[in-house]
Amino acid sequence: MLTSPRARTFALTCAAALALIPSAADAAVRIGPDVTIPPPSNTPVVACLNACVPVAFSAPAGVELTAPSDGVITAVEYRGDFATTKLRIIKTSGSDVTFIRTGPARTATDGPIRSFAERLPIRAGERVALEAPANKASAFSLTGTTGRLVNTIPADDTTQASSPLGAFVPYVSALIEPDVDRDGYGDETQDQCPKDPTTQAPCTVAPVIVEIPGPTITQTVVTAAATPPGPVAGTPAVAKNRRSISVPVICPPSRPTPCTGTISIATASAVKVGATRVAVELGSVGFTARPGSTPTARIALSAGARALLTPGKKLAITLSLRPADGPATSRREVLRLPKKRG
Ligand SMILES: [Ca+2]
Incomplete structure (x- = not known):
């Protein structure tokens, strides 16, 4: 072990007083002395004759290199004469040091404060130490601390005896x-x-379906009112005395209301009336029929109409039916005209 005062030009500062206080386990915590604050000038340092592991055994709260909670070491800072090192996770018992796990070989940044990124789990109560090569100082004498040395570089899962180092601790x-x-x-x-x-990687976010209340849309469907089945005109027949034409009116039984309307008969062709030829209406009559009934509508013929009916002949007519609650229909019929009696 080499111990020597080192000339310092920095201002006197107590590192322990400014060290971070361990925080709750749900946030990052920095352990050990605040290496950004230079140690007092003429602070003695320690270097090992051979490669070694300086260990902080006790230190004031906030300076000790002991994990207050489980976590992962993600960054290391230290002051020392060497850039290549390894992080060691240890436990102490009495003066023995048990080596638990080791980080990969790291090359720290140059400068008074060296640093490297790390990824090494640590459990509550475990301690942090750095491997130090031979003749390279890394331990500083800090008030109120006690350090020890493991004068070799042990493998993990081994327990080593340590030698006293006085008030020197690794400045890590x-x-x-x-x-x-x-x-x-x-x-x-x-x-x-x-x-x-x-x-x-970023957590996968499950889609969230948000239902936003809004106005209720009611669709109004307009449908035509059902048209009741209309009456149907049967086959017209001329009375033997040729004074009337009877027409059966068939009122469908499915109708909810009686059939009402008008039946009219006109000549199908124009006939000569005086000096002109026109289609002549022979007559019409209103009717009312109960659903399911077939009454006969009788169209009385005027003397003028009767004159158009030549006994024993045929006469083409247009039979029109105009229901009160439906479209009119018409069709062509041929009347057989009775012969003259006697
Ligand atoms: Ca994690």
């Missing part, structure tokens, strides 16, 4: 981030999905 600080899903990645800078140990 480590940032511990929570690791809720225990995937070995710090939840603040290394793990974008701290609730899922199978991924460090």
Whole structure:
């Protein structure tokens, strides 16, 4: 062990007083002395004759290199004469040091404050140490601290005896981030999905269906009112005395109301009336029939109409039926005209 005062030009500052106080386990916590604050000038330093691991055994609260909670070490800062090192996670018992896990070989940044990124789990109560090569100082004498040395570089899962180092401790600080899903990645800078140990990428977001209340749309369907089945005119027949034409009116039984309307008969062709030829209406009559009945509508013929009926002949007529509640219909019929009696 080499111990020597080192000339310092920095202002006197107490690192312990400004060290961070451990915070709750749900946020990152930095342990160890605040290495950004230069140690007092003429602070003695320690370097090992051979490669070694300086260990902080006791230190004031806020300076000790002991994890207050489980997490992952994501960054390390230290002051020392060497850039290449390894992070060691240890436990102490009495003067023994048990080596638990080791980070990969790291090359820290140059400068008074060296740093490197890390990803190494640590459990509450475990301590942090750095491997130091031979003849390279890394331990500083800090008031109120007690350090010890493991004068070799032990493998993990071994317990080593340590030698006293007095008030010298490694000038190291480590940032511990929570690791809720225990995937070995710090939840603040290394793990974008701290609730899922199978991924460090952003969590998959399940779609959320949001129902927004709005006006109720009522569709109004307009349908035509059902047209009741209309009456149908039967075959017209001329009375033997040729004074009337009878027409059966068939009122469908499915009708909800009686059939009413008008039946009219006109000549189908123009006939000569005086000096002109016109279609002549022979007569018409109104009717009313109960649903399911077939009454006979009788159209009385005037003397003028009778004159158009030549006994024993045929006369083409247009039979028109105009229901009160439906469209009019008409059709052509041929009347057989009775012969003259006697
Ligand atoms: Ca994590």
